[in-house]
Amino acid sequence: MVRGKTEMKRIENATSRQVTFSKRRNGLMKKAFELSVLCDAEIALIVFSPRGRLYEFASSSILETIDRYRSHSRNNTPTTSDSVENTQHLKEEAENMMKKIDLLETSKRKLLGEDLGTCSINELQKIEQQLEKSITKIRAKKTQVYMEQIDQLKEKEKALVAENAMLSEKFYESFNQSSPSSDVETELFIGLPETRTRRISPMLRTN
Incomplete structure (x- = not known):
């Protein structure tokens, strides 16, 4: 049960x-x-x-x-005091993170050319220098990418030239094997039709 x-x-x-x-x-x-x-x-x-x-x-x-x-x-x-201290510490960290985020957002807008009305001459010069450094790095990276692409194209060109030479060699070998080798006899007649004699050209006479 x-x-x-x-x-x-x-x-x-x-x-x-x-x-x-x-x-x-x-x-x-x-x-x-x-x-x-x-x-x-x-x-x-x-x-x-x-x-x-x-x-x-x-x-x-x-x-x-x-x-x-x-x-x-x-x-x-x-304890209660530990909990209060931990809460206060976390609150301060959150406030610091928010301030850092605001600074990064402001810097980003200035780099994009926005909100420049309150910038001083020194601030504008620093932004300009930072942009110039960034442009220099970008151009160097672009040049490196171009050179790598050129090297790759050169390697492809070498491979294609080698492949073309190999195909040409195979074509000539195949052509020579398929062409028959035979003796050619040429008749040469000298004189009038009634009295002409048959001669074999010494250059084309077969042995």
């Missing part, structure tokens, strides 16, 4: 509630004992029954465990 799932709510029947409390309390004590033995854990368990009766389990001394818990909680819980 499959055991049904217990609904997590208060048991209304007093007798059933007391029986369930006793069973679950014993099971909880047993699990705490097993955990302390198997894992060498320091455990302190305190249970009060609905009638106010105390049940407790401790792997060592329950008072020492409670003192240890209080000390741990005290050391890891920030």
Whole structure:
């Protein structure tokens, strides 16, 4: 028979509630004992029954465990003064960051030629010098990119010339192999048609 799932709510029947409390309390004590033995854990368990009766389990001394818990909680819980100081520090950091952002936005607008009405001569000269430095760097980078592209094109040209020479060589080899080599005989006649004699040109005579 499959055991049904217990609904997590208060048991209304007093007798059933007391029986369930006793069973679950014993099971909880047993699990705490097993955990302390198997894992060498320091455990302190305190249970009060609905009638106010105390049940407790401790792997060592329950008072020492409670003192240890209080000390741990005290050391890891920030005090009110610490919280106020941390909040104030975070607020100051946020204000400083906002000021830096405003300065960067103002500088950006001036570099774009905006909001220059309040700038002094010295400020305008500094902006001009900064722009000139930026232009110099940009031009140097552009020249470098052009040179790299030219080098790449030269390499492609060399590769194409080599490929063209190889294709030409293959074409001539194929042409020479496909052309037949045969002896040519040329007839040369001298004199009138009635008395002409046949001669073979010595330059084209075959051996």
